[in-house]
Amino acid sequence: xxxxxxxxxxxxxxxxxxxxxxxxxxxxxxxxxxxxxxxxxxxxxxxxxxxxxxxxxxxxxxxxxxxxxxxxxxxxxxxxxxxxxxxxxxxxxxxxxxxxxxxxxxxxxxxxxxxxxxxxxxxxxxxxxxxxxxxxxxxxxxxxxxxxxxxxxxxxxxxxxxxxxxxxxxxxxxxxxxxxxxxxxxxxxxxxxxxxxxxxxxxxxxxxxxxxxx
Amino acid sequence: xxxxxxxxxxxxxxxxxxxxxxxxxxxxxxxxxxxxxxxxxxxxxxxxxxxxxxxxxxxxxxxxxxxxxxxxxxxxxxxxxxxxxxxxxxxxxxxxxxxxxxxxxxxxxxxxxxxxxxxxxxxxxxxxxxxxxxxxxxxxxxxxxxxxxxxxxxxxxxxxxxxxxxxxxxxxxxxxxxxxxxxxxxxxxxxxxxxxxxxxxxxxxxxxxxxxxx
Numbered sequence: 001x002x003x004x005x006x007x008x009x010x011x012x013x014x015x016x017x018x019x020x021x022x023x024x025x026x027x028x029x030x031x032x033x034x035x036x037x038x039x040x041x042x043x044x045x046x047x048x049x050x051x052x053x054x055x056x057x058x059x060x061x062x063x064x065x066x067x068x069x070x071x072x073x074x075x076x077x078x079x080x081x082x083x084x085x086x087x088x089x090x091x092x093x094x095x096x097x098x099x100x101x102x103x104x105x106x107x108x109x110x111x112x113x114x115x116x117x118x119x120x121x122x123x124x125x126x127x128x129x130x131x132x133x134x135x136x137x138x139x140x141x142x143x144x145x146x147x148x149x150x151x152x153x154x155x156x157x158x159x160x161x162x163x164x165x166x167x168x169x170x171x172x173x174x175x176x177x178x179x180x181x182x183x184x185x186x187x188x189x190x191x192x193x194x195x196x197x198x199x200x201x202x203x204x205x206x207x208x209x210x211x212x213x214x
Numbered sequence: 215x216x217x218x219x220x221x222x223x224x225x226x227x228x229x230x231x232x233x234x235x236x237x238x239x240x241x242x243x244x245x246x247x248x249x250x251x252x253x254x255x256x257x258x259x260x261x262x263x264x265x266x267x268x269x270x271x272x273x274x275x276x277x278x279x280x281x282x283x284x285x286x287x288x289x290x291x292x293x294x295x296x297x298x299x300x301x302x303x304x305x306x307x308x309x310x311x312x313x314x315x316x317x318x319x320x321x322x323x324x325x326x327x328x329x330x331x332x333x334x335x336x337x338x339x340x341x342x343x344x345x346x347x348x349x350x351x352x353x354x355x356x357x358x359x360x361x362x363x364x365x366x367x368x369x370x371x372x373x374x375x376x377x378x379x380x381x382x383x384x385x386x387x388x389x390x391x392x393x394x395x396x397x398x399x400x401x402x403x404x405x406x407x408x409x410x411x412x413x414x415x416x417x418x419x420x421x422x423x424x425x426x427x428x
Contacts, residue, residue: 051359052317052352063302067312074305088277091288098281101316103266110324113345123337131327138266145265 002050002057003202005035006209016068017056018202019165023072023158025194027079035205069101069162076158084154096152096159104142105166107134117172135175143181150188164189216264216271217416219249220423224386230282231270232416233379237286237372239408241293249419283315283376290372298368310366310373318356319380321348331386349389357395364402378403 001024003017017033024031040046041053050057050066057064058071065071073094076082084090114120114128142163146152152159167176167186176182189195215238217231231247238245254260255267263271264280271278272285279285287308290296298304328334328342356377360366366373381390381400390396403409 047355047358052313052355054317063305065305065309067309067316069316070305070309070312073308073312091277091279091284094287095279095281095284098284098287098315099266101312102281102283102319103268105316106320106323109320110327113324113328114341120341121337123335123339124341125337127328127334127338141261141266144261 001031001033001059002036002055003033003205004055005037006206006211012203012206013199014165014169014171015055015202016165018198019068019162020056020058020071020075021198021201022161022165022195023075023082025197026081026156026161026192027075028081029075029078033201033205035209069097072158072162073097081156082158082161084157089154093153093157093159096157097162100159100162100166104138104163105169107131107138108166108169111135112169116170135170139175139179139182143179146181146185150185156189156192160185160189164195215245215247215273216250216260216269217247217419218255218269219251220420220425226417226420227413228379228383228385229269229416230379232412233282233376234270234272234285234289235412235415236375236379236409237289237296239411240295240370240375240406241289242295243289243292247415247419249423283311286372286376287311295370296372296375298371303368307367307371307373310371311376314373314376314380318352318377319383321345321352322380322383325349326383330384349384353389353393353396357393360395360399364399370403370406374399374403378409 001017001020003021004015007015021031036046036055041055047053049064052066054066056068056071057066058074065074072082083093110131111128114124114131119125119128151157152163164186167182168190170176176186190199215231215234217235218229221229235245250260250269255269261267263278266280268280270282270285271280272288279288286296297307324345325342328338328345333339333342365371366377378400381396384390390400404413
């Protein structure tokens with residue numbers, strides 16, 4: 001699996017290889033990381049594996065996959081730990097994987113472009129308020145669904161894994177922490193030993209490759 | 215399948231039930247539409263089917279699914295017309311389905327919040343330029359990958375279906391039309407009879423339910 005050698009602190013613990021590390025840890029599958037930097041990210045050779053130059057790329061048994069969502073789904077299909085076995089529950093869990101990436105995450109990414117904690121500049125204030133309201137609507141809908149439930153579909157699944165990583169992007173705000181249902185949901189998922197191992201693996205890599213202070 | 219009774223012209227031909235209509239048409243599966251309006255969208259009963267109040271919802275054989283991406287994948291798995299049969303090619307096509315929704319679409323949605331054609335107001339100009347540049351990077355990467363290819367993976371698949379609907383959101387700009395590879399790719403996918411039937415079905419619904427002019 002490819003991952004970045006180092007990223008600045010604001011992105012540490014959020015880079016998308018975290019999702020794949022977590023899925024592999026839950027599935028009990030060992031993996032090796034191949035670390036890349038900005039030069040390799042832009043190289044023609046890497047673009048042949050990942051047309052957008054992103055991480056992660058997973059190579060497994062001669063197959064090369066990219067897109068964290070697609071990789072997590074592929075890993076999940078190899079493990080009972082990440083998807084229900086019953087057919088309809090399995091499809092509902094997959095629906096929630098798409099909901100995390102297509103409904104909850106995009107407005108969060110748009111908010112990030114406008115300033116996650118505060119407006120990137122005064123001119124974006126009204127636009128940012130509209131986008132923030134969209135984020136809050138999504139979070140309220142999610143919280144309503146999760147009320148009285150520990151997980152999105154049955155036991156912990158790849159849907160919770162993706163949703164948790166999406167919610168983590170709000171860590172510098174009070175949008176999750178102010179919603180008790182979401183705060184407890186995220187905390188419960190992040191308390192899993194597999195998540196802790198995955199996070200530690202990503203953070204250790206960045207620590208090992210931290211630029212030397214001038 | 216649920217769809218909106220009517221939406222304003224700027225959204226007509228873009229609402230996400232188009233994806234599901236198209237997939238069902240490609241797969242040769244007949245469907246019935248259940249039209250909803252803003253009241254039902256907000257109702258507790260609809261939220262039990264679709265926690266975010268969006269369209270489409272698909273009901274099939276006692277199973278209720280939401281999220282256009284998840285539904286298209288489910289339909290695609292029922293038809294040779296929408297996914298390769300060979301296992302690795304099938305996974306690569308699925309990777310591109312996620313790429314359409316998680317890598318190409320989010321910056322387009324962010325750009326839309328800032329003004330698709332022109333800045334929503336003068337204050338967002340610098341932020342919009344950054345987001346537009348991200349959209350252009352994604353489009354350039356996609357165009358590079360598609361150069362010399364007619365489709366993302368082998369023959370036409372659910373990946374092309376989703377990617378085409380993502381590119382359509384740029385219809386009021388020259389971002390696709392100025393890139394010959396993408397323009398021809400999109401035109402080729404939209405020329406498919408199944409797409410034409412799906413688009414007509416969505417547009418006919420809106421025409422039938424257009425508000426009476428005052």
